[in-house]
Amino acid sequence: MSEIELRGVSHWYGNVVAVNDISMTIGPGVTGLLGPNGAGKTTILNMIAGFLMPSRGKITVAGQSTWRNPAMFRQVGVVPERDSVYAFLTGTEFVAVTARLHGLPDADAAAQRAIDLVEMSEAQERRISTYSKGMRQRIKVAAALVHDPEVLLLDEPFNGMDPRQRLHMMDLLRAEGDRGRVIVFSSHILEEVERLSGVIQVIVGGRLAASGDFRAIRRLMTNRPHVFLVHSSDDRALGAALIGRPAVSGVELTAHGLQVRASDYGTFTREVAGLSRDHGIRLRQVLPEDESLESVFNYLLAS
Amino acid sequence: MTGGRSAMDNERTGQPMFGLLNGDIIWLTLRAAMSRRRALLFALPAIILIGISALLKAKAHGSNLWPPEILGTVGYLILALTALIVGGSVLGADIDDGSILHLLATPVKRRTVVLSKYLVAVVLTVVFAAVPEYLAGAIATGPSSGLAVGLFVGALAGAVIYNALFVMLTVVFSPGQALAIGLLYVLLWEGLLANLVPGVSLLSAGHYSLAVANSIAHNSALHAYLNLGTGIGMGLVVTVASLGFASVVLSGFNVTGDVT
Numbered sequence: 001m002s003e004i005e006l007r008g009v010s011h012w013y014g015n016v017v018a019v020n021d022i023s024m025t026i027g028p029g030v031t032g033l034l035g036p037n038g039a040g041k042t043t044i045l046n047m048i049a050g051f052l053m054p055s056r057g058k059i060t061v062a063g064q065s066t067w068r069n070p071a072m073f074r075q076v077g078v079v080p081e082r083d084s085v086y087a088f089l090t091g092t093e094f095v096a097v098t099a100r101l102h103g104l105p106d107a108d109a110a111a112q113r114a115i116d117l118v119e120m121s122e123a124q125e126r127r128i129s130t131y132s133k134g135m136r137q138r139i140k141v142a143a144a145l146v147h148d149p150e151v152l153l154l155d156e157p158f159n160g161m162d163p164r165q166r167l168h169m170m171d172l173l174r175a176e177g178d179r180g181r182v183i184v185f186s187s188h189i190l191e192e193v194e195r196l197s198g199v200i201q202v203i204v205g206g207r208l209a210a211s212g213d214f215r216a217i218r219r220l221m222t223n224r225p226h227v228f229l230v231h232s233s234d235d236r237a238l239g240a241a242l243i244g245r246p247a248v249s250g251v252e253l254t255a256h257g258l259q260v261r262a263s264d265y266g267t268f269t270r271e272v273a274g275l276s277r278d279h280g281i282r283l284r285q286v287l288p289e290d291e292s293l294e295s296v297f298n299y300l301l302a303s
Numbered sequence: 304m305t306g307g308r309s310a311m312d313n314e315r316t317g318q319p320m321f322g323l324l325n326g327d328i329i330w331l332t333l334r335a336a337m338s339r340r341r342a343l344l345f346a347l348p349a350i351i352l353i354g355i356s357a358l359l360k361a362k363a364h365g366s367n368l369w370p371p372e373i374l375g376t377v378g379y380l381i382l383a384l385t386a387l388i389v390g391g392s393v394l395g396a397d398i399d400d401g402s403i404l405h406l407l408a409t410p411v412k413r414r415t416v417v418l419s420k421y422l423v424a425v426v427l428t429v430v431f432a433a434v435p436e437y438l439a440g441a442i443a444t445g446p447s448s449g450l451a452v453g454l455f456v457g458a459l460a461g462a463v464i465y466n467a468l469f470v471m472l473t474v475v476f477s478p479g480q481a482l483a484i485g486l487l488y489v490l491l492w493e494g495l496l497a498n499l500v501p502g503v504s505l506l507s508a509g510h511y512s513l514a515v516a517n518s519i520a521h522n523s524a525l526h527a528y529l530n531l532g533t534g535i536g537m538g539l540v541v542t543v544a545s546l547g548f549a550s551v552v553l554s555g556f557n558v559t560g561d562v563t
Contacts, residue, residue, distance in 0.1 A: 046558050051407065051556070072410075078408040080401065080405075080408075082400075082404070085402060085405065086334075097330075098409065
């Protein structure tokens with residue numbers, strides 16, 4: 001059984017630490033690498049694929065070191081993030097030449113199977129230069145799957161896909177994961193990871209912030225303190241009213257309005273309107289201040 | 304695709320991986336080179352060289368002074384620059400646009416990638432620089448003259464040596480840096496220093512080529528400072544060392560880019 005192992009892996013570019021002491025084991029099924037842009041996801045995938053040497057630590061795929069080991073690609077397929085395919089080839093030519101480079105004896109048949117799998121048969125005789133971004137992603141996935149690898153690495157595979165293509169790709173990856181392949185994909189979009197993978201590795205600032213079952217991590221994210229910026233006709237009075245509520249853990253009057261830290265997201269958002277009305281205060285704005293993915297990740301990192 | 308993984312493994316021949324050259328990489332590289340607009344640029348210097356030769360032949364009224372001077376300097380400068388553009392792009396363009404990852408994500412040996420792409424660079428340089436050099440020589444001094452044949456054979460040697468050097472530079476440095484270093488080498492090191500400072504010609508691919516050319520042409524106006532043995536010996540060392548080093552560097556190829 002193939003497994004990806006990272007033990008104490010770090011990578012730095014000059015003085016910039018991109019990945020910091022990450023250890024993880026990734027088994028069969030779909031695993032999502034979740035993190036904001038610049039978190040180090042691509043660096044991790046590049047190191048797993050043997051495209052980047054770890055500055056420290058060790059990476060193995062099915063027990064083999066990935067660095068300077070091209071033979072590993074008999075078991076590994078890679079879909080890079082960069083939209084860099086041989087645009088002068090047709091889809092068929094691109095997938096078939098990849099099959100031949102893998103040494104498959106019936107490359108054309110293998111290519112056709114892979115193209116059918118990603119539902120690109122209608123456009124397979126067109127040049128890749130005429131493809132949409134989503135079609136290019138799919139033909140890259142076909143090329144990565146053509147040799148039937150045990151491990152598939154995908155860097156931001158849903159970028160540029162329309163919702164229908166996204167759903168289809170998710171179904172495809174889920175099915176391939178269910179068949180026992182080790183599938184690792186990176187994404188900075190929570191919903192993509194939520195829909196596709198049971199296991200996630202959350203990467204923030206080059207470090208592993210959380211790891212494990214998506215539902216448990218999602219609970220942690222939902223239950224974290226939330227910060228709102230509230231504007232009303234009388235911020236001071238509203239602040240005084242809010243401070244005693246169990247769902248509110250802190251209130252601060254700032255130059256920009258009333259900053260409220262809510263310990264219970266749902267209860268606070270339900271109560272704030274009624275409380276304002278009861279005190280005769282006109283509520284003008286309730287703005288979540290920290291809903292960016294970065295703030296969620298930062299919370300995970302701190303907890 | 305699904306199931307039958309062991310059957311698939313058994314079917315794999317693996318043959319393309321173990322040869323020194325790979326036909327698919329050669330095909331891909333040729334198509335990439337010829338599909339770029341710069342392919343048209345390859346032909347332009349060659350056409351100019353042939354045009355100059357035809358013009359001088361018509362105007363010089365039988366003078367035999369200009370052919371070795373023009374074809375030995377301008378012709379070999381075109382050879383070096385063509386090799387720089389071609390040799391710098393066969394791998395450099397893939398590295399630049401990231402498509403190299405599709406080749407590197409296969410079990411093909413890195414040495415095979417380097418040698419296959421190098422072969423394409425040599426062939427293109429022969430077509431766009433060595434053959435025009437012969438045609439220009441044939442116009443100037445006749446198709447079977449020692450000068451035309453000597454310059455052609457020397458240009459063949461130059462295509463082999465220069466491309467090894469420039470392919471290696473693109474793997475070791477970024478393609479842009481490699482182009483700048485290559486230009487400095489051709490224009491400053493070979494164009495200036497090798498003709499002014501004795502000994503510099505020992506480290507000049509252009510002078511290795513001239514040594515080969517002069518061994519057939521026997522023409523002092525070619526300014527060949529090295530003898531045939533030195534030229535061939537040094538050329539071999541530079542070619543083998545460059546390709547070997549490029550293969551080693553490519554097998555430890557690190558993807559560069561932003562931290563994402």
